[in-house]
Amino acid sequence: MMQHEEIDTPRRIAFWAGIVGVIAGYFLMQHLFETRPDLGQTAIYAAATVPPFAFWAIALGLARHFARKP
Numbered sequence: 849m850m851q852h853e854e855i856d857t858p859r860r861i862a863f864w865a866g867i868v869g870v871i872a873g874y875f876l877m878q879h880l881f882e883t884r885p886d887l888g889q890t891a892i893y894a895a896a897t898v899p900p901f902a903f904w905a906i907a908l909g910l911a912r913h914f915a916r917k918p
Contacts, residue, residue, distance in 0.1 A: 861911035866904055 873895075880888035 858908055858911035858915045861915060862904060862908040865907040865911065869903070869907070 877888060877891065880891060
């Protein structure tokens with residue numbers, strides 16, 4: 849028999865936040881490169897200095913905070 853888990857677990861929230869963030873970031877970067885190439889290049893360099901799992905850890909921490917039961 850399968851155990852029922854909560855639908856909005858923090859890991860699932862962090863996972864989908866990461867997927868949405870990557871897609872939104874892609875379109876934001878396309879827009880920045882078309883309108884302000886210098887700002888787009890600066891944003892690329894700034895994002896490249898942060899380890900990839902740091903973004904996931906931040907999203908997971910926020911998801912755990914908001915998914916707590918009262």
